[in-house]
Amino acid sequence: MSRVVKNVLISAMALSLVGGIVVPVVHADTPSVTESVDAYGNVQDTNTSKLASVIKPIQTVSTDTLKGVDLTSYQAEKNAGVQYKNFDGNVLSDEDFMKFLAKQGVNYVALKVAVNPANAEGKTYGAGDPTLKNAINTAKLAKAAGLKVNVD
Template sequence: MKKSFFLKSTLGLFLLGSLSSVAFADDASYQTGADTGVSKLPAMVSKVDSVTDQTIKGVDLTSYQAEIAAGVKFYDFNGGLLDGNGLMELLKNNGVNYVNLKVAVNPFDANGNTYGQGQPTLQNAIKTAVLAQNAGLKVNFTLLFSDAYTSDDVQKAPKNWPSD
């Protein structure tokens, strides 16, 4: 049975799976700009036989505490408002078994404000980890050896670390 759901949030939900193939009405539409009709098709995820109970099916919730503080609301399939425990149960009941949480070294500027990026503080990670563990989810911490998210091209050492 295929399910679809919508979380009213900017959380990135990353589940292992494969998308079923989509047939486009007209390949020329990409040249002409005509409507392909793809936006009207349902999202479908086919079962992947190699996915087992041992497969990590996770979601990155680094930004969860920052989103809650900003007033973001989470809802279940029936439109019911979810608290943190309810969100974790919804994720678990829909196949998620791991939560990833990023933690930066010192994600605060000189005025004590975070750099944004989901506020990857240790305190936020702990709050979210407790919710996840209470629901029976496993937790993975990604330690950022920086004060903010970086890319492969730009890696700055934390501001309080020696520069040599």
């Protein structure tokens, strides 16, 4: 999966909690996004790049509803070179990314912290690098943007 598609899917997942948002489907150079390949290897254009997904509002969602996103992996992804972008394709700073989430209606950030997340060499076992240090760094960013934080 291309990085652009991955970022759009992540954004779409976060935004789907808010409802009533039109999320454009991005055309990428992968058959799975806008083309299908049959059993004989023939490529067929599905025209999905010309469509938009419309996420309808959920009537029971109110201002009291928790609309959260799990950002346990955020620090690990940033350290791996992942860039988060807005809908115009502009790279967002850490602070701008948190503000972007808040603007889209997210009000909670979930963070997991593992007990003993590293081996004897100090390498974490994966799962988003769920260290206390990473959770604290992400929590500070979220709180600065007015988001509430739930640590598990």
